[in-house]
Amino acid sequence: SQQGEEDPQALSIQEGENATMNCSYKTSINNLQWYRQNSGRGLVHLILIRSNEREKHSGRLRVTLDTSKKSSSLLITASRAADTASYFCATDARSNTGKLIFGQGTTLQVKP
Amino acid sequence: NAGVTQTPKFQVLKTGQSMTLQCAQDMNHEYMSWYRQDPGMGLRLIHYSVGAGITDQGEVPNGYNVSRSTTEDFPLRLLSAAPSQTSVYFCASRTGQGFTSPLHFGNGTRLTVT
Numbered sequence: 688s689q690q691g692e693e694d695p696q697a698l699s700i701q702e703g704e705n706a707t708m709n710c711s712y713k714t715s716i717n718n719l720q721w722y723r724q725n726s727g728r729g730l731v732h733l734i735l736i737r738s739n740e741r742e743k744h745s746g747r748l749r750v751t752l753d754t755s756k757k758s759s760s761l762l763i764t765a766s767r768a769a770d771t772a773s774y775f776c777a778t779d780a781r782s783n784t785g786k787l788i789f790g791q792g793t794t795l796q797v798k799p
Numbered sequence: 800n801a802g803v804t805q806t807p808k809f810q811v812l813k814t815g816q817s818m819t820l821q822c823a824q825d826m827n828h829e830y831m832s833w834y835r836q837d838p839g840m841g842l843r844l845i846h847y848s849v850g851a852g853i854t855d856q857g858e859v860p861n862g863y864n865v866s867r868s869t870t871e872d873f874p875l876r877l878l879s880a881a882p883s884q885t886s887v888y889f890c891a892s893r894t895g896q897g898f899t900s901p902l903h904f905g906n907g908t909r910l911t912v913t
Contacts, residue, residue, distance in 0.1 A: 693841075718899055729803075729889055729904030730842075737899070775841060779899070785830050785849050786857060787893075787902060791841035 693776060693790040701798050706763040708793040710776030711756075717779040719752055720787070721761050724773045733761075733774075768799045800825050805890050805905035812880040812912045820875040820908050822890030828903070830893045831873040832857070833865065835886040836907075842889065848873055880912045 694709045710719070718737045722730040736743045736752045736759065743750045749762040763770055775792045779785075806821045824831065832847035834857075844857030848867040862884060864876040873892075877884060887909050891902040 720901060722902075727907075729906045730891075730902070731904070732901030735899065735901060777902075786844060786847055787832070788844060788858070789834070789842040791839065 693774075693793045695793060696791070697794045697796075699796045699798065700766060702766060702768055704766055704797075706766050706770070706795055706797070708761045708774050708795070710759045710761070710790050712759075712776075712778045712790075713757065714778075714780055716754075719750075719759050719779075720777045721748075721750060721759075722775045722777060722789075724775065724792070726772075730775060763795075766795075766797045768797050771795060771797045802826065803890055803892055803903050803905035805888075805908050807908060808906070810908060810910050812877070812910065814880060814882060814912060816880050817876070817878050818880065820877075820888055820890075820910070822873045822875065822905060823871050824873075824890075824892040824903070825871065826892065826894075826903065827870060828892035828894050829870070831867065832891050832902070833863070833873070833875045834889045834891065835859065835884075836889060837886050845875065845888075877910075882912045884910065885912045886910060 692711045720735045721733045724730045734745045736750050747764045752759045773792045773794045777787045777789045803824045829850045833845040834842040836842050843859045846865040848854045887907045889907050890905045893900045893902045
């Protein structure tokens with residue numbers, strides 16, 4: 688079964704609003720990563736947060752990690768139409784086998 | 800650098816046919832992997848490799864074979880295609896140092912099995 692579960696499955700907002708996506712996982716992890724996928728393309732890495740970090744920023748992205756709740760959130764501030772994409776979380780298990788397991792993703796639509 | 804290159808981009812197979820999906824990377828990455836993406840299922844790991852000569856199973860390995868004879872190449876073989884293998888397949892690679900590096904993805908192979 689997949690490691691990550693994402694919520695919501697779909698999100699529609701207006702340009703300029705903030706978008707928040709959540710990811711829950713099952714086992715202890717080394718790190719958690721977020722990726723974006725534009726329609727018909729491969730995934731692109733956005734940000735990585737280590738298990739000993741609680742929050743990380745990259746431009747308009749803010750990621751939080753709560754290892755006690757086994758959950759993470761991705762916040763996109765001041766969204767743009769170009770942010771329309773699917774967003775996935777992925778986890779590296781503490782067993783450190785190298786496997787990266789993905790969640791089911793959140794589809795974000797930003798309306799101009 | 801071309802990054803991760805997948806061929807072909809599209810393929811139609813009949814049930815029972817075999818084929819190989821090609822994946823090559825020019826970044827000298829130790830780790831390579833194959834995922835399939837189906838609607839509503841996200842990405843599921845098929846097989847992965849942490850270096851030449853080493854492969855292991857992911858979440859959904861049945862019906863697929865892999866080998867890793869070189870660092871650059873990681874082909875995925877479908878021995879006898881089934882309609883359930885209709886999907887979009889992604890190859891991805893990353894450096895193996897501490898497994899804290901991001902994955903680099905190819906643009907995918909869209910496979911239809913009739």
